[in-house]
Amino acid sequence: MPILWPTLEAMFDFRIKQLLLPGHRVVQPNVPLSVLGTLLMDKSGRRPLLLVSAGGTCLGCFLIGLSFLLQDHKLWDFSPFLAFGGVLIFTGSFSLGMGGIPWVIMSEIFPINVKGSAGSLVTVVSWFGSWIITYSFNFLAQWSSAGTFFMFATVSGLTVIFITRLVPETKGRTLEEIQASMVLFGPPN
Numbered sequence: 001m002p003i004l005w006p007t008l009e010a011m012f013d014f015r016i017k018q019l020l021l022p023g024h025r026v027v028q029p030n031v032p033l034s035v036l037g038t039l040l041m042d043k044s045g046r047r048p049l050l051l052v053s054a055g056g057t058c059l060g061c062f063l064i065g066l067s068f069l070l071q072d073h074k075l076w077d078f079s080p081f082l083a084f085g086g087v088l089i090f091t092g093s094f095s096l097g098m099g100g101i102p103w104v105i106m107s108e109i110f111p112i113n114v115k116g117s118a119g120s121l122v123t124v125v126s127w128f129g130s131w132i133i134t135y136s137f138n139f140l141a142q143w144s145s146a147g148t149f150f151m152f153a154t155v156s157g158l159t160v161i162f163i164t165r166l167v168p169e170t171k172g173r174t175l176e177e178i179q180a181s182m183v184l185f186g187p188p189n
Contacts, residue, residue, distance in 0.1 A: 029088065033095035040096075045171040046105055049097040050163050056093025058156035060086045065149030072146060086149075098159075108170040109178055 040049055063086030067079040076082075110118040140148040168181045 029092050030095045033092050034099065037096040037100060041101060041104065042171065045169050046101050047163060047167055047169045050101050050167065051160060053093050053097025053101070054156055054159040054163055056096065057090050057098060058153050058160065060088075060090025060093060061149045061153035061156055062086070063089065065146045065153060068149065069146035105167065105170055108175070109168070109182070111175060111179075 037049060037053075064083050065086075067082035067086060070076040070082070071079040106119060106122050107115070137148070140151070166182075168178050170178050173181075
């Protein structure tokens with residue numbers, strides 16, 4: 001988030017500082033929504049919360065991309081508000097599920113004999129992916145601001161399909177039940 005907000009401010013060449021709240025206000029919903037996600041995780045399950053979260057991040061990225069597209073074509077004067085709404089939706093949705101639930105699921109799907117090694121590998125892959133996104137963001141934004149966020153929205157949409165097809169529900173299940181339900185490209189149980 002620290003990289004995204006200043007970039008959004010710089011990309012909109014009109015009074016965004018006067019139209020939108022300061023950047024630190026955008027991340028204030030993180031804590032309450034993370035707490036809400038933690039409370040809902042054991043009530044509604046991990047998969048439904050992940051699906052809602054991935055769908056929300058898709059919508060947020062789409063709205064940000066749409067705001068840049070509208071600004072580029074000078075079709076709508078209120079595109080900063082659309083961008084602000086997209087950032088709030090993305091941030092809130094990410095905090096609700098995608099921020100923490102994958103780490104919970106990771107701790108539940110690996111057997112005890114590989115949990116340490118598998119957890120370390122997943123962490124390295126996650127941080128490497130974060131580095132790639134952070135490194136490439138400015139290059140992508142110079143190419144096309146709208147295209148960058150439409151690309152992110154597409155990846156978030158593919159995440160919904162990935163969760164639907166491959167992520168097992170782990171709430172209230174033993175390791176054996178979880179592993180039995182993990183059949184590649186089969187319907188999750």
